[in-house]
Amino acid sequence: MFKAIGLALAGLLFVGTPVAADDVAAVASPSDVLAVELKAEKGVLQYRVTRFGEPVVDWSKLAIALKGAPTLGAGATIAKTATRSEDDTWDLPWGERSRVRNHFNELTATVADKGGRTFDVVFRVYDDGLGFRYDVPKQDALAEALIRDEETEFRFAEPATTWWIEARLPNRYEYIYKTTPLEAVTMAHTPITMRTEDGLHISIHEAALVDYSGMSVRRTKGRAFKADLAPSSEKGVLVRGATPFVTPWRTLMISDTAGGLVESDLVLNLNEPNKLGDVSWVEPGKYVGIWWGMHLGVESWESGPIHGANTKNTMRYIDFAAENGFKGVLVEGWNIGWDGDWVQNGDLFDFTKAYPDYDIEKLAAYALSKGVRLVAHNETSGNIANYEDQMAAAYAMYERLGIRQIKTGYVADAGHIKARGADGKMHLEYHDGQVTQRHHIKVLEEAAKHRLSINSHEPVKDTGLRRTYPNWISREGARGQEYNAWGTPPNPPEHVAVLPFTRMLSGPMDYTPGIFDLTFNYEKTNGNRPQSTLAQQLAHYVVIYSPIQMVADLPENYGKHPDAFRFIKDVVTDWDETKVLNAEIGDYVTIARKAKGSGEWFLGSLTDEEGRMLSVPLSFLTPGTRYRAEIYRDGDKAHWDTAPYDFVREEKTVTSADTLTLRLAAGGGQAIRFLPQP
């Protein structure tokens, strides 16, 4: 390996400013696609990323500013370097695929700084991206580490079109993505994704965010960005740590194609293996719920005449789930605390006490008798202190009731998470701050004791921790379907063509697809409704990955389109393989996934406000096998705005040698199930 690294370095010196070779450490990816160089020039530790010899990230600083101590890395020298390679494969209990290859070359540089401290910078370089982190050993010169700023830079070499949402706004991650030049970005949440003029696709994110504050990226000048850690209630301290510690991995996915980003396992590979042992109790599947009615305003979370969470209504949902093979029934508004201003008064939520019209014991038993489980709902309004106080008792109760899954909620403006500090007082924190991140881990660990999985809404962003905690089964963290009920504006058709290349690069999303009444609010001012065709709602089940998928509309609306509903009944939510067949960010995407432990494949394709004709070779199918393709497509006159219900279900016999032409209407989509034939 050392020789290969030397060769990579020799080649790289032709590009950019020459430096004395002995000041630069370098490592190349397994197929010599990417290379990282590291140097300490005039005491400034810097890295650079090239791809096929061309710069992707120009020399960018690495340092961490501390409170009450000199900046870690100021006056740096590289004391020693070491390299190693790894190529192995590991199993996912659930996911987009069942086996993941982890193949990288690693460079570890041990840095000494003028503050007398030492730390490692570790780069893992894959052919499709890289991650790096600071690894700070226990040392007398730095016992406590109070981080006031992470100075890590990302100086992008090329202009790029960028898809991004602004960080630090009240609605957390729930915004429509902007499409701007890289130079117009201000401060962005990650993943932030760009496409250079030369067609290179790059996404910045982080992996394994543990006991640290989430990273956004702030543009400082031109195409230069720096890490911007989420704020904390402790003045001047964004992360409170002690040596030894490691930072999360700062990640760059880099691919020639938009689909290459989606297929990358970089973020999962950089997380620690499963800590929970046997997780056979984590149950992927579909669920229904008392939820959409509240968003439409025809039911309520709070008690009263239209309280959705009543025993009769829930039994109806249990019956609906059982009849159609769905495994979960979520009931929001079941527990005391929703009356009054619940967003402000999260401390009033009681996570074990049901409203009187909701007989949870009876319902849980009824559900189990029908082969269905209740899904608990724990809205906290961001009061994590109140939630942590009740968590153990609540989880024990849920376990006893046969519940396997909790949808948690943290509805509060950014910066309004209520947490109890070390001083015993309440402090306001960020959804992506260190304190909240710690809370989520506490929740997962407590939940695991009770064989419960967590689906967090208004969460901290996903950084691949589902590998380490496989009971973190899904989360929200983006503008979901509910904005189509009341958002101003509703999600534009482009939204679902941007999500796969931004939010979804971080992990599963509980988007809550499958709205069949597409015109409920058609004449109101905002034009609120899903801006999609019926066929596209089906495609979401394949395109927008989550191991749990809601069947989100009111049961009565499915009866109006039984042909389309068949797809939702048939589609699965756990996969052995995933392939992106075509994709352009913000335009269209087609994904094929192989059902877990089965020979079936499912395909989902969707487009933005432009119709598409996409040619799709079926080469992902097993050669020599004949498949029945059950095709759910837009009708010839379909258009999200004028004819959303124009829809055709048809069947064809196909093989891996066939090519299908997918005709997607404006705002349309297509979903296909491929069943092997005997």
Add this chain to the structure above:
Amino acid sequence: MFKAIGLALAGLLFVGTPVAADDVAAVASPSDVLAVELKAEKGVLQYRVTRFGEPVVDWSKLAIALKGAPTLGAGATIAKTATRSEDDTWDLPWGERSRVRNHFNELTATVADKGGRTFDVVFRVYDDGLGFRYDVPKQDALAEALIRDEETEFRFAEPATTWWIEARLPNRYEYIYKTTPLEAVTMAHTPITMRTEDGLHISIHEAALVDYSGMSVRRTKGRAFKADLAPSSEKGVLVRGATPFVTPWRTLMISDTAGGLVESDLVLNLNEPNKLGDVSWVEPGKYVGIWWGMHLGVESWESGPIHGANTKNTMRYIDFAAENGFKGVLVEGWNIGWDGDWVQNGDLFDFTKAYPDYDIEKLAAYALSKGVRLVAHNETSGNIANYEDQMAAAYAMYERLGIRQIKTGYVADAGHIKARGADGKMHLEYHDGQVTQRHHIKVLEEAAKHRLSINSHEPVKDTGLRRTYPNWISREGARGQEYNAWGTPPNPPEHVAVLPFTRMLSGPMDYTPGIFDLTFNYEKTNGNRPQSTLAQQLAHYVVIYSPIQMVADLPENYGKHPDAFRFIKDVVTDWDETKVLNAEIGDYVTIARKAKGSGEWFLGSLTDEEGRMLSVPLSFLTPGTRYRAEIYRDGDKAHWDTAPYDFVREEKTVTSADTLTLRLAAGGGQAIRFLPQP
């Protein structure tokens, strides 16, 4: 059909300005992807193009300005409309595929104008594009038609990145493509290709340019363009016609993907069928030639000490061709006329008289004895009068010598074609003007009598006439390999990643690939050399389609890379099928083609100045068959600039179920031959 058209119209009325339905005629493509509407509003005839209900071309004018008569179409009313559909398949004697499907809906609108004239506008609408033309019947009110301006407009609805070359510049079509916003285009040759912000790919061109002047497009304002016909020596008359006549088809290819443009057969479909009958004497294949030495300056066209076209040198090339299975030997500079300023003195060229040191009779016989044919070379310097005078005699001589192919040349600045007018005097014309276009047809018809095929350099652009005249076997019409010898600058790496989506949409190009000495001029000021790796030179044989492909370097240079040379020996030039596996304009392209009448496939992939990792499913292969893949790829350190010769040849066994990862270096490429195994 009529009903379907009515439905299309009803749907379309939701978009844009409503008009009274009886003023608008409309037609949709077979799968309702594209629709064209036509109206005569306040006497202005206009058309519009939508795709999935969204505008692609806004209302754009149709009219032809005449000399000495009112504008054709001014004060228009639509007198009647008719529609018809066609779906058939026809055979190509040679081409990118052997069978072509022609599936369109057609709208014919008969227009009466206030000048008392009548004409038809005919639209043929395919799912992947459309063509329209004016069809003017014989009529007393318009016997002679002297066209002074074609006022056809193209008002594009969306902003777009555009790849284009400027029209009317001295070097004809031989320029590096510009990449600019659509709004920065001035006057462009066709094909001009764009990609909208929504990912729609559009290319404007024309089909069946016969007895008319070539069309460029001139931007008038914003995103609005108009037709701009090539100038003529006759003042105020760009086209001299008489009724009845038809204009060429104005074409718009429209696709979601860059590859969709390349796979479109629109332009061929809009040409007339083969007029020549049996064309078994048209011979696709590879050829070598005395040519590159002149461009490098080590040989000369003119007589003297380094005259390339001497008997001994030619025998060496015949031997080289015969040894390696190449079928043609081109010899430039063989005939009298090259001494002195030949660019100015085209009248001195004698097309039957060889230089004394070139024994053409002996060489032709020697070639035939070795199973090889001489390829004639007829440089005219644009003096088409002189060429037409000698053509019949020359072609008879070539036929007698067993020659089957002529490379013609029209080296003259734009506007400097010398033609004899009806007045018997010499006039200066354009390469793409009506007079020159007529000349090319004369050449083809005369050549066909002698079973000769024509490979025109400095030609009029291709508009698909190879369908009608299959002996128009190739042509130049873009910046070719010779610019790498002496161009300022040489072709940048991006050039070959732009050509497939611009120039190549018109038809085959004699790019003259296969230069193996990649560093001949490395230290001179311009850095002249092919800016590619060795592997990319091989990929050109598959990517840059031509039924005749030159093996362009000096024979001695192939001996230095026998491993790479094997691919050139093995690759064919005529195909049953063509598939674009991935593509982004100006970035990269991968094309697979099935060898004519054989089970073999060839793949070519190339990239611009950025290296690429491209994932390519081999689903184009026949399922169940094992293939030996002979892979010619960039080595791990390859880079067009620093390591162009780093090259690997390797073999693998693959099937249609496999996916290959193509690793292309910066300026690199890959070529693969797939041989079915028993």
